[in-house]
Amino acid sequence: MTRDPAGDGPAGTPPLGVYIHWPYCARICPYCDFNVVRDRGRTGEQARLAKAILDDLAAQRALTGPRRLVSIFFGGGTPSLMEPAAAAAMIDQARRLWTADDDLEISLEANPTDAETGRFAGFAAAGVNRLSLGVQALDDASLGFLGRNHDAASARRAAETAARLFPRLSLDLIYARPSQTPAAWATELETAIAWGAGHISPYQLTIEAGTAFDRAVRRGRFTPPDEALGAALYETTQAVLEARGFDAYEVSNHARGEAARSRHNLVYWRGQDYVGAGPGAHGRLTLGRLTLAGERTATVAERGIEAYIAAVARTGLGFAERETLTAGGAAEERLLMGLRIDEGVSFAAMAPLGLTAQTPLVRQMVEDGLLADDPLRLRATRPGRLVLDWLTARLATEAV
Secondary structure, three states: OOOOOOOOOOOOOOOOOOOOEOOOOOOOOOOOOOOOOOOOOOOOHHHHHHHHHHHHHHHHHHHHHOOOOEEEEEEEEOOEEEOOOHHHHHHHHHHOEEEEEEEEEEEEEEOOOOOOOOOOHHHHHHOOOOOEEEEOOOOOHHHHHHOOOOOOOHHHHHHHHHHHHOEEEEEEEEOOOOOOOHHHHHHHHHHHHOOOOEEEEEEEOOOOOHHHEEEEHHHHOOOHHHHHHHHHHHHHHHHHHOOOOOEEEEEEEEOOOOOHHHHHHHHHHHHOOOEEEOOOOOEEEOOOOOOOOOOEEEEEEEHHHHHEEEEEEHOOOOEEEEEEHHHHHHHHHHHHHHHEEOOEEOOOOOOHHHOOOOOOOHHEEEEEEOOOOOOOOOOOHEEEEEEEEHHHHHHHHHHH
């Protein structure tokens, strides 16, 4: 297949990702601030939601026109609680609506409970070829603290089963837990690597406003690790994974070789288009002329399940919000997302912000070792990644 110079080929057919949000969870984790609900007693509602998602995808095809489908991602929530037949119907629908790449990536998030592991074969048969397994920790005490409904033994069983059934396996882990040491974290990473994953996503525990952990911290029930320990745990992450052949291609994502990278997440980080379907799902669509100057439209679906179903029944689309971004707004978003990955973001994409390789602040950050000395792209160095939020905010503030 001939690809265009930007890597989006074939020429004239921009790439598209599809994100499907399944909001149901068996248990709500205390650190979670996603759009989720308990799944008990909702069988009829889930069937109606699955149909609404199929209809929403069809309506959004009329907005996007022909596109090259590069990824489908089932997130949530806990999409591994979905019936595999529902996932198969959504995959088939997306394939009918857009032209799928030969190596189309189809990812599904799962938790390592024995009940969900029993569904893995059904999801593999439905077409899922990449499983993102929310292991989070490898010892029972930490799993209990994180509010998970699986133990370490079931996590190992799930990882081993997934490694047999799916061509690609990713493991999610959470670090900077109370009393965690760099040595213990290094051992945990080594164990996870031995389970056979080609992709590992280690996330530093963050206390999100309004979550159970937020309330616990404010009440003094536990204290998150300080900044110095967080930095030490981050450096441990880099050292262990690099030694085992994993590239830190994004701040919190490490892959053993380019083929193991998450194509769907790269759609986000590279500023490419993606359809969002399901309650609360976000999307980004370039409408009109499919060029850099095309209108970048942000979409947000209705958050409530019944509100989403009703919106689709009424208009065909589940949107609660639909906003055309200004050129500056779209560029700020590219800055925020693009600096997360090792390839960075092109200065051409930063033109609406007035950022160039010669901008004084950019030159100063290069001299300080926070940005790479690259005439074509804005790229954070490893020290820059340690202060990425500050770095991005400063660059955005500098924008004209």
